[in-house]
Amino acid sequence: MPQQADSYTLIAPSRRLLAGLVLALSNFMVVLDLTIANVSVPHIAGNLGIAPSQGTWVITGYAVAEAICVPLTGWLALRFGTVRVFIASMVGFGFFSVMCGLSPTLGMLVACRLGQGICGGPIMPMSQTLLLRIFPPEARGRAMGLWAMTTLLGPAMGPIIGGYISDNWSWHWIFFINLPVAAICTFAAIALLKPVETDRRILPIDRIGLVLLIFWIGCLQIMLDLGREHDWFADPMILTLAILAGIGFVAFIIWELTEEHPIVNLRIFRHRGFTAGVLALALSFGAYFASIVVIPQWLQTSMGYTATMAGIVTAFTAMAALTTAPIAARMVGKVDPRIMVCGAVLWLAIMSVWRSQWTSGADFWTLVMPQLVQGFAMPFFIVPLTTITLSAVHPSETASAAGLQNFLRTMAIAIATSVVLTFWEDAQKVSRSEIVSTLQPDAVQSSLSGAGFGMDQIRQIIANTVDQEATMLAVDHTFLISAFVLLFAASVIWLSPKPKPNVDTSAAH
Template identity: 55%
Template sequence: MSSASSSAPAPLTGNMLWAAALVLAAANFMVVLDTTIANVSVPNIAGGLAVSSSQGTYVITSYAVAEAITVPLTGWLAARLGTVRLFVGSMLLFGLFSVLCGLAGSLETLVLFRVLQGLAGGPLMPMSQTLLLRIFPKEKAGAAIGLWSMTTLIAPIMGPILGGTLCDQASWPWIFFINTPIALGCGYLGWKLLKRYESKTEKLRIDTVGLALLMVWVASLQLMLDKGKELDWFASPLIVALAIAALIGFAAFMIWELTEANPIVNLRVFRHRGYWASVLTISLAFGSFFGATVLTPQWLQGYMGYTATQAGYATAMSGILAVMVAPLAAQLSTRVDPRRLVFCGVMWLGCVTLYRSFSSTDMGFWQVALPLLFQGLGMPFFFVPLTGLAMASVEPEEMASAAGLMSFMRTLSGAFATSLVTTSWDDKASYNHAELVGMLDSGGGALRALTNSGLSSATAYGVMEQTLQGQSIMLATNQIFWLSGLSFVIAACAIWLAPKPGRVADTSQAH
């Protein structure tokens, strides 16, 4: 972000310090919360807007893509508007678009407002971190990063629980309305407490061509993934056009960014082997994790009879042990080769996900929740040391660009994985259904048993179809978990492409 004035004000102390810290932590908490609060709400949103569950996931992917696109712009926006003005303005806009999301009466308007909400929320994560480091004394910088990291870890846990509870006790619009009082309060208090820390503004030129190309290829690819199944993939001229736009846009973006003097995304940091290996690992691992996390509540609510609240509690289990072992992961990452920690953490996630690929339709709550609980042990050992390894691989002056690009890739991989998982889930369920139809009751014994028990032929066929559909979905869910687990294993092996780091990085710039 832009540098502060040379005559920077003194850090805050006492109650003022903690009040400002809570405002910044709450802002970060709210934005991260919104990446997961909609996960368990998709069936409710889809039902309320009369669309399919696969279309309902646009609510997740649109927010993630918009947020990812804004992250590389944060430095330029902070320099043009001022750090505090950008933070407060983003906060208020986030609250406004949250209200509009809750008032949306169709999927199209909801997705539009989710895009605007993501664009407003993108700068809030890096800005909250930057301002926390500015208001804390240097000797307490560790406490500032610890507070920011804890909100980043706790928010994804609370998202499914809060989303499920609000959907069951009120209605789905409240998952968005709840942001408004927090956004208004944080915006008002943030300006009162932080305006003395406003940075000088500069009229920097923005890489408009790079930004336009970025938006074209990312949006085209995401739309292609989201709409592909609905439009029968490449049988549709629209899907073909989107694929061509994504391919040409990506190629032009790469060429432009590598030759531009002040690129919107500094691709030159990929010349460092440790950095690109870290980004490859986090993209594969986070995509696997987020895709499975989106799938789980849809499966539980749609086919296992769970309410949104119950699905939220089950999904949130993965965060409990993650929060508890995060301090240990942070300590070990400065003493042990981070590649070993990342390998063990990601491989643990892969093994648990592979174990989950043996799920069945007669599982109880704890049979679903316990693997998710233990999966949380691997999360901090994957995320914390991997960030440090990536930052240690680049030059000090490249850290801000490298951190922004890593955040962009992580968020984008989650959005792409969500689309791929939901599309593959439907495709595999249809394939499994077709396969099982030929095997089901070929001798007619089951049908005769059902009709002999007093059921009509139509009812008996309905019972058999329901069983068939349930098993088709269960097989498809296990197949997706198996592929996700395999992706984790590949990600764990990819970290060994990185050389052993020669220094420990200051990860305070990594958002």
């Protein structure tokens, strides 16, 4: 994206800080919406009369739409102008947020979440690009620090805000609260950012590549979300979706590798460092996000936690990450980033093993401690991975590499959400069958009968206990699998060569 070297002089210093805060706030809102619905899924499912597993479409729909739109950001900015794209995205995000809150059915809610993701996708990279344009070189480090803080705070505050609103108001308000923020950012951008608008250029767009991208990702995600409800490949519809996703994916790769102006530059994968880095990033983020999805639902459906308390438990990871982010940033360039990434991912794997020892009698602090300790390692995983991936490509490929990296990270979140919930549900069924096969309820029945309970009540108590323990065992098994995925990701990073120093990471995110 072309930048004027002195574009920051076009905004008065007195207005520059205000513009920076507006851009940081817009980024915070978009990142917040990635996790704000996680703890609200049981509320949404209950209100709309659907299963909690269907409610996860609210999470995956947003993530998938955002993933599809991220690769388009560069083209949109060059074609229409950076500020125009930013403003249009903010308006669209606010509109679809209101429509999400007004949705009376799951279908409309998911459709509006798709709209949110499409509009929200360009806001993250656009907000960072505009920050670099309005601040002089000596102040860009602090500006990027402010931007990074909002990126870390968003996932931390999402579960807490979403939980509090769902418990005390209504789940609809987790979407309505975006409207005033979007309105403020839109009017502020119109007033403050017009002087740094970029020139517009007529550029070709890879329409066939875009259609193929939407097609195979859509088929894959629908297959993953519906598969657990339709006995997977025993259902002809799921099998058909899987075949279509595979054909679309192969066609997409062939087309993008032969297209002169591809919408996704797959040729970047020829760089071993980039390939190893994004593979480790996708695996690690997917395994990490599994806990963000499973823990709130388990705590609310089985452990009796409110959405607010479930959000607080989940959020401790991101809160702890804020304390070590500056240390990780200073260590990059002094320590081999591969060592930092490997150590951090191994740390995440150890935390998954720790969580796999949870029991149904675990108290609040037993649940919080692995979340808190895990958070200290997060910056040592995210920050150096950017250096590893972007140092492996040519300078002219940096923007494309950053977009592809964000695309894969977002897709990993969407796919992991579907896969982990499928595994969790299957593990519950297996665990329940194993518990029932070894259950000897005679003594329990006798004891409860002596306490005055009727036979129907006794059966219900035993059934509830079995369900709770089966769910708990399924959670433990899920975290064990996550640990194995993280161990593999920690080894994958060593396929990357040692990165070059002095890498420009401004195109990241």
